[in-house]
Amino acid sequence: MSAGKESAGRRKHARIESSIVCNMATAAAVFDGVVTNLSRGGAAVLASLNASEVGETVTLMLEREEGLIALSLGATVVRKDEQHQRAVYGLEFAPLPPEEESQLDLLLQLILSAAGAGRRAHPRVATLVEVTCRTESIFRGWLRDLSKGGLALKSVREVPLGNPITVSFGVVGLERLVEVSGEVVSSQPVDGGFRLGVKFTPVETTEQAQVTRTLNLLLEIALPDGEVLDDEG
Secondary structure, three states: OEEEOOOOOEEOEOEEEEEEEEEEEOOOOEEEEEEEEEOOOEEEEEEEOOOOOOOOEEEEEEEEOOOOEEEEEEEEEEEEEEEOOEEEEEEEEOOOOHHHHHHHHHHHHHHHHOOOOOOOOOOOEEEEEEEEEEOOOEEEEEEEEEOOOEEEEEEOOOOOOOOEEEEEEOOOOOOOOEEEEEEEEEEEEEOOEEEEEEEEOOOOHHHHHHHHHHHHHHHHOEOOOOOOEEOOO
16 A cells, blocks of 8 residues: 655656664654665655555664764655555655765765665666666667666666667766676566666676666766656665
8 A cells, every 4th residue: 555646656856765763753752664765856765554645754774884874864754565564654854054964975875885785795776767778789778776786777678688788878077988798687567668686797896886886976966957766665
């Protein structure tokens, strides 16, 4: 069950998955929670089912690195998804003063440099970028998430597991196209095509630096006007 604005599940900022313990304060109480993803524009928080409702104003309180980062971010609840007797709250941040923006940027960088959750070696940054794919032929697709170890993209073409693939795309702030190569390790049918999981082949130091720079830029910029990022599982 879910509730929210018409576009509540569609974000305009690239977001990075996380598992940060937090507090979410409402007008009535303070609730413990976990930030499951974070961006410059908002966050998803797993908390008590009765913590808040869509449209309410809350304060998200985060602390990391033994007080090096201490944030209290005003936000509006724009989405609520029930999940196993709890709820995931989609928060949209109010405009931030420069000092808090800097703190949020630092927090995003710390998450990016940390290990991924569960079996993932690296945290993923969810985004929406048009890409060119090369296998035995050349075709277009959409980058859905990127990490230091691989990516996921949506394509109208199915690519067999184990096949090599090269993906290239442009990012605002980089003069040259980003080009990465890897092996297709998963393929799932989705509406209008296939979702392909790609694991990078061992990359040179310069290529790894390019991927890291790309992740930084994706977290710093909004998607182009008119583009939105749909939630996927």
